[in-house]
Amino acid sequence: MQDLERPAVGGNPRLEWGSDVAAAMLRALDIPYIALNPGASYRGFHDSLVNYLGNATPQMLLCLNEDHVVSIAHGYAKVTDKAMAAVLHSNVGLLHGTMGIFNAWCDRVPMMILGATGPVDATKRRPWIDWIHTAKDQGALVRGYTKWDDEPRSAEAMPESILRAHQLTSSLPRAPVYVCLDAGLQEQKLEREMELPPVARYAPPAPPPAPEALVEEIAALVAGAERPLFLFGRGSRAQEAWDRRVRLAELAGASVMTSIRERAAFPTDHPLHLVPPFYWLNAAAKQAVKEADVIVSFDWVDLNGFLLQVTRRTEKVAAKIAHVSLDSVLHNGWSMDHFGLPPADLPVMADADTFVAQLLPALERLLGGARRWDGASRNTAPAAEYSDNAAQEIAPRDVEVALVKLRGERKLTLAHVTIGWAGNAYHFRDPLDFLGHDGGAGLAAGPGLTVGAALALRDTGRPVVAVLGDGDTLQGITALWTAVHYRIPALFIVSNNRSNFNDEIHQEAVAKIRGRPPENRWIGQRIADPEVDLSAMARAQGVEAEGPVRTVPELEEALRRGLAAVEAGRPYFIDAHVVPGYASPPLSRGE
Incomplete structure (x- = not known):
């Protein structure tokens, strides 16, 4: 793919224009790709990507619709847990891309969305078109479902804006960010040489752990449980995190459930994976919830909705509930994607995968290293067989x-x-x-x-x-x-x-x-x-x-x-x- 759409004369060794600064920051952050549907509001930035960077790191991906600009960046983040860049033209492109941004927000994936407006300086606007493509607060269109937005007012302000955006979108809980670049500022020649800041000094923080006392308390609860139930919701793509989840379930002897709405978090053919990953609880799942004496939610999305399928009075669920999640950091008054408020005897403000890594040694100490699972299968998945009329139709x-x-x-x-x-x-x-x-x-x-x-x-x-x-x-x-x-x-x-x-x-x-x-x-x-x-x-x-x-x-x-x-x-x-x-x-x- 690297040999596609290479400029005839690629690269320019010197920062000369406002938009060069934004492009250079994306390269410094090692953003590999930038999806776009072209628009005149960011023509300066487009030129910088091609003629300053040589269309490499990031490489442009031409899309035929702004919906795809965002959804391609979304799919990339689902695999890598890292932000790709996406560009949306003025207010109209942003309006087109809002559904994709909302998807990415609800899916809690990182994404660097860049846009443009203006020129903000009215004296630089062309008649008609630049006026209808200029908004005073363009970020307001997506503020309810982005983690942060900004509109830097000078070339010197761009590096911090883009650094902050990248730091925030890459920090847990992840979500898209939006940086709007004034069209006039993009096309403004730099008055003096600029030195970009060292991006390594602005890295996102490590995922937050749980307090040790709380880890020990939940470990004791799980160790003493007769029928523990683990709900694995959001989790990273890292193989070591996957392996730790499996070891924890086997050590605790816990039944496991996962959701088909979330990325794979646990092997669904494992003997402890009780029911197939689901949208809605079946009878076996409901019975397991009723019988559980301890439920640990590892960033399960819509925990209250999960319990609601068992009882309308979720606060009366008999099991002790520990709910490990950072998601409340993103909850706001615009969107109801925070779902119903779940009952939680032990709420834990920590990254779920980090918490698993903390809980494993604590539980091993309490159990003396002995695995509580006896090897018996609880998996209820049926055989993979075709429907009766498969020769004539497709179910x-x-x-x-x-x-x-x-x-x-x-x-x-x-x-x-x-x-x-x-x-x-x-x-x-x-x-x-x-x-x-x-x-x-x-x-x-x-x-x-x-x-x-x-x-x-x-x-x-x-x-x-x-x-x-x-x-x-x-x-x-x-x-x-x-x-x-x-x-x-x-x-x-x-x-x-x-x-x-x-x-x-x-x-x-x-x-x-x-x-x-x-x-x-x-x-x-x-x-x-x-x-x-x-x-x-x-x-x-x-x-x-x-x-x-x-x-x-x-x-x-x-x-x-x-x-x-x-x-x-x-x-x-x-x-x-x-x-x-x-x-x-x-x-x-x-x-």
């Missing part, structure tokens, strides 16, 4: 089963799944096996997230696969062009039910509550008459594509071709027509 779970059967010994990264994903056939065995939900539950993110994840894993030999919904794909499909243009391989599988089916479920629920005909649920929801040729849309952007495939044998053959293409370094697209329905039906209000 949503059949896509998952087909991937199980074709994965073999390959290490794949599952970048995205649909809401219809069962989660009980395809097991996660290392921290890069699954990258979780898109965060904010909006559409259009899936294709871009997949491209970003594949970018991060491009040279690792690890194929990236995504299972996307048809609505998500239709709104985000032009992200595929970026994958083709920059030679980023990924396998895109559309689980295509030709409907906005989640909303069909909601319309059915409303109709039943109101005593009206539920059979009308499809009106204004179905994507049919005509059906969209998704494969043609992929091929139009240069992606090898096939479909629709309508039976499981056809799907298996398509997956073989797709995996072969990705392993050869090319993106591939499969449109799989599935029977409408969900393996795990979502909850609807009023049920």
Whole structure:
């Protein structure tokens, strides 16, 4: 990829313009890529990236929509836990990218978002266009769902602004930051030489640990428990952190649960992993919560909502609850992504992975090094078998089963799944096996997230696969062009039910509550008459594509071709027509 889009005469050894300072700071911070959809508000910055930096570190990734600018950076962060850069043109580009920013905020990933406004000096504005693309407080558009924003007023102020932004986005809990660059300031020639600060002196702090007394108290609680339950929520991609979680569960003899909304945090085929990773608790999970005498939440997202599925009075849950999370640092009055307030006998303001590393030796001392788990399996996941009518049609779970059967010994990264994903056939065995939900539950993110994840894993030999919904794909499909243009391989599988089916479920629920005909649920929801040729849309952007495939044998053959293409370094697209329905039906209000 490094040989793509190289300037004819690359690089300039001297800082000359305001925008050169911003570009130089990104290089000093070792930001590898910067996704963008071009805009005149940051034309000075664009020039600096090309003609000052030579389009390297960061290398530009041209996108066809601001949604993809943000979602590609989001997917990259899901793999690396590090910030990529994204540029959004003036107020209009920022408005376009807000859904992606909200996704990244809810998913707690780092991201360096740069934008532009102005010129702030009205005497430098062109008639009409520069006026409508200038805002007095552009950061206000995203202040409710970014960790920090700024608009530096001089070239000398840019280094600190960008350093602070990087420090904050990289510190736990992570979230996007936004720095707005005045168009006039970008194009202002520097009056004197500038020396950039040493970035090593502005590194993000280490993740905060828990007080030792609290670690000992929770260790004693776990050691004395008969039925401890561990909830592993947000966690890092580091293999050593994964291994410590496994050792801790085995040492404590604790049953484990994980969420399909979050990135893989624990091996789902491990004997202590009680139920498949879920959106909603099944009967076995609810019973385990009722029987647990100690529950330890390791940064579980929406702990109160988890308990609410067992009892409407969550404060009456019998188990002692320890809740380890830093997330409250980000809670604000604009967004309700802080969820309901959970009961916690032992609230712990610490990084969950750091706390696991503290808890392990404390528990080992109390137990004398003896493992409490007897080796017996509590895992309730069913066998990976196709549906009864697989020769004639594809059920949503059949896509998952087909991937199980074709994965073999390959290490794949599952970048995205649909809401219809069962989660009980395809097991996660290392921290890069699954990258979780898109965060904010909006559409259009899936294709871009997949491209970003594949970018991060491009040279690792690890194929990236995504299972996307048809609505998500239709709104985000032009992200595929970026994958083709920059030679980023990924396998895109559309689980295509030709409907906005989640909303069909909601319309059915409303109709039943109101005593009206539920059979009308499809009106204004179905994507049919005509059906969209998704494969043609992929091929139009240069992606090898096939479909629709309508039976499981056809799907298996398509997956073989797709995996072969990705392993050869090319993106591939499969449109799989599935029977409408969900393996795990979502909850609807009023049920």
